[in-house]
Amino acid sequence: MKNDTPANFLEMLAYFISLQIEDHKFVYVGTGLPMAAAILAHKTHAPNITMVYESGGQDPIEGDMPWSVGDPFTWRKAAVLQEMAYSFGQSANGYVDIAFLGFAQVDMYGNVNTHQIGKDLTNPKIRLTGSGGNNDLSSLTENMVLVGLQTPERFPERVDFITSVGHLEGGKSRQEAGLIGRGPIAVISQWGIYDFEPETKRMRIKSLTPGIPFEIAQQSTGFELLKPNGDIPETPMIPPDVLDILRMKVDPNGVFTTMPS
């Protein structure tokens, strides 16, 4: 079934995420959009990647979209299904190249909050999930990519709770805290792709979604976004043939790429 409607935000996000995945890499994915994106990359420009999951499964035979990290689709006929402690150990030991994580809040240094809205853990405004594997991957993996929708509340100057350290307070503070890997290399939202300025480690625009001016991105952010030198590049739009693959072969039931009503 061919569908000519333009890409929605989630489909664009899935494409932007997939662009971060180079071929021949070990990729740690959670459920949700990053998983659809990793499969999209696998079916397009990165046919030789290997996917690793927190459940311990790796390199499963592709099937439907899993609703849980422990779902059979994350270990479907997998040759290897490791205990969870060992699965994270692979990240620490340098076997994982890139990992994707979601957030409820992300700050200017790429620190992530998935714990709560409000400052007090014993009495928050809203309790969210807590870490799960978010902190482990963020602490250990060579390259981290953070993925989520962008609003001022979700991009505050300081997160309410640091679940996972990104670049902590900038500069060399991540390394000084004892963490492994380069930390977050990108943040991907519906408005754009951001990287981190190499010295200060502050979030910086890398490219914006076509049609989105700087002002929109800045108004959706609770801190000052750094700009690249010169003109701000546009993120390439999802080509029609890739959109077709996403809709027909990656997530045909729209589990992760249908906008919530």
Next chain:
Amino acid sequence: MSTFSYNQEALKNLNIGDASLLNHLIDFESAREAHLNKVRGKVDKRISLKEAVAEYVMDGDVLCDTGFSYVRTCHQAFFEMMRQGKKDLQMIGAPNTNQSYMINYGSVTFSHNSYVGAEMRGTDRNYSRQLKNGKVKILSEWSHGGIAQGLKAAQLGAPGLFSKQMLGSDIMNYNPYIKTMQNPMRDDSDPVAFIPALYPDVAFLHVQVADKYGNACIYGPVVNDIALAAATRKVIITAEEIVPEINLRYVKDGAMIPFIYADAVVELPFGAVPGNMPGYYYWSRQWWEKLMRYAAPDEKRFIEFIEEWIMGTKDQFEFVEKLGGAKWIAEARRQTKAAESNNEDIDFRYQEYTTVNKADIYY
């Protein structure tokens, strides 16, 4: 019992006045004593679930979750603890705390968290409400990997291990058990997190097959369960099927738990319902949607739901009847085989539970 030197800032941040509540989880001597007293010989350990819960779950025990969120989790054992009115358990919600219904009835009053919620089904608004109402007190906050390392250290017989996880995060400020230290072998600065070995009081491990002595075989994700079985003071194996011991020798397709860990064995078909049991049945997606999306946001609806499904059923068979009986079993079996690539692919589309799309069979 030993005395312990906790992370004082975390005690303060968590408002824990009586730190002795924390001791049992890291008390090696009493765990070793419990293990020394386990029956050595191969004896028939089979009892019923009701007997196992009555005999082995004591009010105030440290109870640990098993499986992974909805996968191979001992939901029916949790339900039986509720029905028997167990009180004041400390729940280790790792890998998951989607058992927050135990809080509303006072079965769980303390939690050690690494994850709260139901993944794609959303955050657990019941847990959030119980926390704000003071019905549950957080004793420690973790990452998945941190708690996995604590259990693994116990399995290795090590007092703890040094981790590179959780450093610099606010989790360190809300976990009395973890301390940031300098790596003692390095001259240059190298912060590490010391994680003590963890010894829960009681765990129910639901497996596909076991023998009557407690040799147990897990197919699908093991997650923490081998380490947990080695660490825990009281281990109850519940199994979809009990098989002769000879069937569990030379098993290649699955991970083994040795019988010495098991205090009791329960034959418990559908013991992971409404979760997914690899090889046996897929999870009831609509049941979880009704719980997390319809019931959990409102206290009254939540209690009605729990009264109907947990307190209002006497065992797993009544529960399965409510899900849709034999029709549900046939579909759940077909789905899990398809998910595992063990039959022809089937269409996984289904109607999500809404107040309009009410389910008569909970697929």
